[in-house]
Amino acid sequence: xxxxxxxxxxxxxxxxxxxxxxxxxxxxxxxxxxxxxxxxxxxxxxxxxxxxxxxxxxxxxxxxxxxxxxxxxxxxxxxxxxxxxxxxxxxxxxxxxxxxxxxxxxxxxxxxxxxxxxxxxxxxxxxxxxxxxxxxxxxxxxxxxxxxxxxxxxxxxxxxxxxxxxxxxxxxxxxxxxxxxxxxxxxxxxxxxxxxxxxxxxxxxxxxxxxxxxxxxxxxx
Ligand code: ADP
Numbered sequence: 731x732x733x734x735x736x737x738x739x740x741x742x743x744x745x746x747x748x749x750x751x752x753x754x755x756x757x758x759x760x761x762x763x764x765x766x767x768x769x770x771x772x773x774x775x776x777x778x779x780x781x782x783x784x785x786x787x788x789x790x791x792x793x794x795x796x797x798x799x800x801x802x803x804x805x806x807x808x809x810x811x812x813x814x815x816x817x818x819x820x821x822x823x824x825x826x827x828x829x830x831x832x833x834x835x836x837x838x839x840x841x842x843x844x845x846x847x848x849x850x851x852x853x854x855x856x857x858x859x860x861x862x863x864x865x866x867x868x869x870x871x872x873x874x875x876x877x878x879x880x881x882x883x884x885x886x887x888x889x890x891x892x893x894x895x896x897x898x899x900x901x902x903x904x905x906x907x908x909x910x911x912x913x914x915x916x917x918x919x920x921x922x923x924x925x926x927x928x929x930x931x932x933x934x935x936x937x938x939x940x941x942x943x944x945x946x947x948x949x950x951x
Contacts, residue, residue: 745770759776794818795823800825806831826846860943897932909928
């Protein structure tokens with residue numbers, strides 16, 4: 731379903747969010763105080779406007795209230811990021827997603843009403859570290875601070891079945907799918923023998939996943 735998004739702040743994070751949402755077929759309004767940032771995305775998203783969103787009248791005239799989700803992607807200017815988030819919630823925007831630079835910035839954003847706070851630098855740092863520390867993790871998606879989905883190639887899994895691996899009982903991690911080349915076997919049966927190159931897609935609590943990766947997948951020497 732096509733949704734209407736607005737992205738305020740078209741720096742590296744905001745422009746990447748705006749361009750990706752647009753590629754996914756959504757309607758995207760991008761706003762930045764810097765005309766150059768606006769021009770850089772203007773041809774690739776639905777509307778791009780140069781404006782200062784700390785100004786209440788500007789926020790009203792842009793009609794931001796009617797968007798499904800507004801992303802506040804101002805990172806460095808904490809005052810602006812907090813003020814814009816507050817204004818959007820006061821205006822009645824349903825879903826405000828705000829980018830935080832630090833933990834304390836995140837706490838303030840929550841207090842002023844942000845529906846979701848994201849920490850892209852911190853999350854990406856953790857992701858890169860996991861890739862560096864573990865050889866066989868393909869991807870890692872944090873669904874909540876406690877629960878993640880991980881893709882990994884099972885060490886010595888060739889020929890074994892999910893029942894043999896018994897990951898749910900051993901690690902409290904559930905395999906949702908097996909990626910096999912271009913195919914994805916969703917909800918795989920317990921007695922399907924794994925093939926060379928199979929990638930398991932599993933969900934679990936972060937500490938369970940960490941233990942699975944440590945004890946089952948092994949680390950790079
Ligand atoms: P990143 O690390 O993602 O590049 P920045 O904090 O450097 O994040 O970029 C944030 C963007 O937000 C900048 O392009 C800046 O011009 C824009 N910005 C800052 N304040 C406002 C505001 N009040 N209204 C709209 N855009 C703003």
